[in-house]
Amino acid sequence: MNVHAVERKLRQMGDEARGLAVIGAVLRVRQGAAKVHPEVERRLLDAVAALLPGGLDELDRERMSALLASATHALEEARDLFEHPDRPPLWQVSDPAMLQAQGQASRGVVRRLAALAAERPALAAALGGHFLDVGTGVAGIALEAAAQWPSLHVVGLDIWKPALDLARENVAASPFGSRIELRLQDVTRFDEVAGYSLTWLPTPFLSQDAARTALDRLTAALRPKGYLVVGLYGPPAEPIGAALAALRLARSGGHLWDCHDMEVELRSRGFTAVETCRGQPVSLVMGQGA
Structure with a gap:
C-alpha cells in the first residue's frame, strides 16, 4: 500500500x-x-x-x-x-472508567441467561440457588444477577485487586450487599465442593491450561444437576474484525476457544444438555452437571 x-x-x-x-x-x-x-x-x-x-x-x-x-x-x-503497547499479555487494566465500562457491558450476559432460562426449566431452577461468578471484575454480572433473581446468592471471585476494590464499592452502594460475597481468589485454586447451582467462567481472560483447570474446579463446585455456563469471545467473520479480536485476546492473556472444542470439554466432564448459544461478542456454551 x-x-x-x-x-x-x-x-x-x-x-x-x-x-x-x-x-x-x-x-x-x-x-x-x-x-x-x-x-x-x-x-x-x-x-x-x-x-x-x-x-x-x-x-x-x-x-x-x-x-x-x-x-x-x-x-x-x-x-x-x-x-501501552508494551505491557505484558495479562489483564492488568487499572483505569476505573475502563473497568466500570466493562462491568456495565457484562450485565448483558445476565439478560441473555434470563431469556434462555425462560425456555429451560432446569436452568431457571439453577438461578434460584447459589451462583459462583468467576472473574467478577467490578461485580457487574453479580449485581445484575442479584437484581434479576431475588432468591439468588452470589459469590464473586477475582484476582485483580483494582477491579475488586471497585466491586466492593459498587456492591456497598447497591441494595444487594447481603446476597453478594466478594473474594480475592484464583479460580484454579478454588476447592469448594457441591456448593453452587450455577457457575460462570469467562474464558477470554484465561490461558488454555488455566481454563481447563478452572473447568475441573467448577465442575466439582456444582450441586447435582447444576449448570456451568462458559463465556467465549466470538470473533467477527470479516478479516479486520477477526484480527483485532485476536489481538485483544492476546493482550489479555486469553485463548481463542472454538465453541465445539468447549462443548467437548464439558461433555468429557460428564455434562449433559450441552449447547452453544452464539452471540456477539460473546457466545455461551453451557451444560447441566450429573
Whole structure:
C-alpha cells in the first residue's frame, strides 16, 4: 500500500474514531452526565444525524446506558493499546472508567441467561440457588444477577485487586450487599465442593491450561444437576474484525476457544444438555452437571 493510500485510510479511521466519540458524547449529554456549549451541542447533533439517520431519539434510558458503556469500553480499550503497547499479555487494566465500562457491558450476559432460562426449566431452577461468578471484575454480572433473581446468592471471585476494590464499592452502594460475597481468589485454586447451582467462567481472560483447570474446579463446585455456563469471545467473520479480536485476546492473556472444542470439554466432564448459544461478542456454551 503506497503512502497516499495509507494516509487516506488513516483519515477514514480517524473519522470513525471521532464518530464513536460523538455518539458517546451525545449519550452522556442525554443522561445529564455532561453539559456543552449550545453551538457545540448543535454540531454534535448534526454529526449524529449524519452518522445514524434517525438519531438516538427512540432509545430508552436503559438502552442508552448500555450503548454508552459499549462506546466507553471501546474508547478506553483503544487508548490503553495506543498508550501501552508494551505491557505484558495479562489483564492488568487499572483505569476505573475502563473497568466500570466493562462491568456495565457484562450485565448483558445476565439478560441473555434470563431469556434462555425462560425456555429451560432446569436452568431457571439453577438461578434460584447459589451462583459462583468467576472473574467478577467490578461485580457487574453479580449485581445484575442479584437484581434479576431475588432468591439468588452470589459469590464473586477475582484476582485483580483494582477491579475488586471497585466491586466492593459498587456492591456497598447497591441494595444487594447481603446476597453478594466478594473474594480475592484464583479460580484454579478454588476447592469448594457441591456448593453452587450455577457457575460462570469467562474464558477470554484465561490461558488454555488455566481454563481447563478452572473447568475441573467448577465442575466439582456444582450441586447435582447444576449448570456451568462458559463465556467465549466470538470473533467477527470479516478479516479486520477477526484480527483485532485476536489481538485483544492476546493482550489479555486469553485463548481463542472454538465453541465445539468447549462443548467437548464439558461433555468429557460428564455434562449433559450441552449447547452453544452464539452471540456477539460473546457466545455461551453451557451444560447441566450429573
